[in-house]
Amino acid sequence: xxxxxxxxxxxxxxxxxxxxxxxxxxxxxxxxxxxxxxxxxxxxxxxxxxxxxxxxxxxxxxxxxxxxxxxxxxxxxxxxxxxxxxxxxxxxxxxxxxxxxxxxxxxxxxxxxxxxxxxxxxxxxxxxxxxxxxxxxxxxxxxxxxxxxxxxxxxxxxxxxxxxxxxxxxxxxxxxxxxxxxxxxxxxxxxxxxxxxxxxxxxxxxxxxxxxxxxxxxxxxxxxxxxxxxxxxxxxxxxxxxxxxxxxxxxxxxxxxxxxxxxxxxxxxxxxxxxxxxxxxxxxxxxxxxxxxxxxxxxxxxxxxxxxxxxxxxxxxxxxxxxxxxxxxxxxxxxxxxxxxxxxxxxxxxxxxxxxxxxxxxxxxxxxxxxxxxxxxxxxxxxxxxxxxxxxxxxxxxxxxxxxxxxxxxxxxxxxx
RNA sequence: GGAGGGAUCGCAUAGUGGUCUAGUGCGGCCGCCUGCUAAGCGGUUACUCCGAGAAAUCGGGGUCGUGGGUUCAAAUCCCACUCCCUCCGCCA
Numbered sequence: 001x002x003x004x005x006x007x008x009x010x011x012x013x014x015x016x017x018x019x020x021x022x023x024x025x026x027x028x029x030x031x032x033x034x035x036x037x038x039x040x041x042x043x044x045x046x047x048x049x050x051x052x053x054x055x056x057x058x059x060x061x062x063x064x065x066x067x068x069x070x071x072x073x074x075x076x077x078x079x080x081x082x083x084x085x086x087x088x089x090x091x092x093x094x095x096x097x098x099x100x101x102x103x104x105x106x107x108x109x110x111x112x113x114x115x116x117x118x119x120x121x122x123x124x125x126x127x128x129x130x131x132x133x134x135x136x137x138x139x140x141x142x143x144x145x146x147x148x149x150x151x152x153x154x155x156x157x158x159x160x161x162x163x164x165x166x167x168x169x170x171x172x173x174x175x176x177x178x179x180x181x182x183x184x185x186x187x188x189x190x191x192x193x194x195x196x197x198x199x200x201x202x203x204x205x206x207x208x209x210x211x212x213x214x215x216x217x218x219x220x221x222x223x224x225x226x227x228x229x230x231x232x233x234x235x236x237x238x239x240x241x242x243x244x245x246x247x248x249x250x251x252x253x254x255x256x257x258x259x260x261x262x263x264x265x266x267x268x269x270x271x272x273x274x275x276x277x278x279x280x281x282x283x284x285x286x287x288x289x290x291x292x293x294x295x296x297x298x299x300x301x302x303x304x305x306x307x308x309x310x311x312x313x314x315x316x317x318x319x320x321x322x323x324x325x326x327x328x329x330x331x332x333x334x335x336x337x338x339x340x341x342x343x344x345x346x347x348x349x350x351x352x353x354x355x356x357x358x359x360x361x362x363x364x365x366x367x368x369x370x371x372x373x374x375x376x377x378x379x380x381x382x383x384x385x386x387x388x389x390x391x392x393x394x395x396x397x398x399x400x401x402x403x404x405x406x407x408x409x410x411x412x413x414x415x416x417x
Numbered sequence: 418g419g420a421g422g423g424a425u426c427g428c429a430u431a432g433u434g435g436u437c438u439a440g441u442g443c444g445g446c447c448g449c450c451u452g453c454u455a456a457g458c459g460g461u462u463a464c465u466c467c468g469a470g471a472a473a474u475c476g477g478g479g480u481c482g483u484g485g486g487u488u489c490a491a492a493u494c495c496c497a498c499u500c501c502c503u504c505c506g507c508c509a
Binding site for chain 1: 435436438445446464466467468476477478479488489490
């Protein structure tokens with residue numbers, strides 16, 4: 001959510017910033033609602049002051065003068081009518097504000113869409129194979145570690161079953177990543193996978209993107225599309241001590257996405273499913289530090305790729321490709337020789353105070369000082385099915401078997417009888 | 418799912434319709450006194466919104482778990498919900 005004061009005082013600046021992301025911003029409705037709200041509020045408060053005053057008089061009076069009671073009754077009616085109008089206006093204003101995306105950070109490159117993103121750096125050389133490397137769906141089926149047919153039998157398209165060493169490899173990756181990030185100072189979190197609506201609003205997934213979410217109508221639970229959602233809401237309505245900042249969290253969760261938007265895209269393999277696992281990094285920082293913390297966050301996520309010795313590149317998203325809540329984003333893409341594409345295994349974003357405003361997460365710079373909104377950052381560290389793809393395709397051997405990356409070997413020591 | 422109890426300022430507690438501008442204690446902060454310490458004395462003590470101001474600050478509104486209701490008037494009465502505790506049922 002953007003600061004209404006900024007919109008009020010400098011709508012042109014906001015418009016310019018949002019135009020960079022291809023958003024046409026018309027502040028007129030918002031400004032009108034804002035002005036109307038404040039005008040109504042002043043009226044209501046004036047009446048209330050009168051009401052309180054009269055009530056006090058009446059309270060002190062031994063004999064209750066009937067004209068005072070009449071006055072009270074009269075004021076009460078006026079207040080309740082005006083109050084209704086005020087709340088309604090506030091609601092309208094709020095729902096408008098909730099639908100405006102974050103403003104891009106000035107350092108973000110200008111661009112229209114994905115095609116204007118730029119590769120910031122690459123690491124490693126794509127391996128050359130003395131044979132034609134297979135895509136993971138073929139490897140997975142041949143090795144009997146990914147069962148597509150039974151996945152469909154159980155849950156329909158875009159579902160699969162990992163079996164045997166496939167499931168084991170994923171589990172090894174999860175533990176490896178979690179441990180690595182914990183070493184880097186992140187605190188492990190195991191959050192709920194189903195959350196209240198207000199959490200989805202807090203992270204920015206609602207009200208605008210309900211198409212991509214699973215929702216349990218009976219009990220009004222929303223299934224998380226990423227651990228970012230519960231982690232954004234962990235400290236909802238809290239004022240944090242500056243001494244605890246920055247907070248670093250890491251969580252492994254399942255993620256659920258309806259993927260209505262991506263219908264027909266990436267239908268082969270395990271690249272895009274309705275359910276997948278992800279290790280997610282999350283930070284809460286002081287505003288002045290979030291830019292640096294984003295770079296460090298990317299570095300921490302990158303480290304996973306390096307340890308796995310899989311070539312990757314860092315892509316900076318242009319203004320037009322930024323997510324709703326982000327002011328700056330880097331993607332990490334691993335090279336997958338089998339399907340011959342760069343796989344997006346992570347998206348690391350600085351959300352500045354956008355989510356903190358929605359969730360009301362603040363910190364006090366020093367005791368007695370006014371509380372300020374924190375900045376929040378998130379990034380995958382990393383998304384599992386895609387890393388699994390990269391491991392399978394990069395480590396495939398001529399005989400169709402998979403070499404286990406050195407970093408994962410300690411996690412794969414299993415006696416199979 | 419059923420039955421009961423509860424939620425008040427950082428913590429602990431008082432408050433059964435108007436004098437609550439929510440009291441008291443503890444803790445915190447500031448000061449005083451005491452040749453150290455302990456103790457004592459005085460003061461202070463939340464968040465948020467609107468408005469005025471360059472600012473310090475000032476005026477006003479709201480907040481006693483949340484939302485409704487009754488009433489001229491609600492921390493206080495009524496209803497619903499949320500969360501916590503005790504018990505029963507069910508369950509991993």
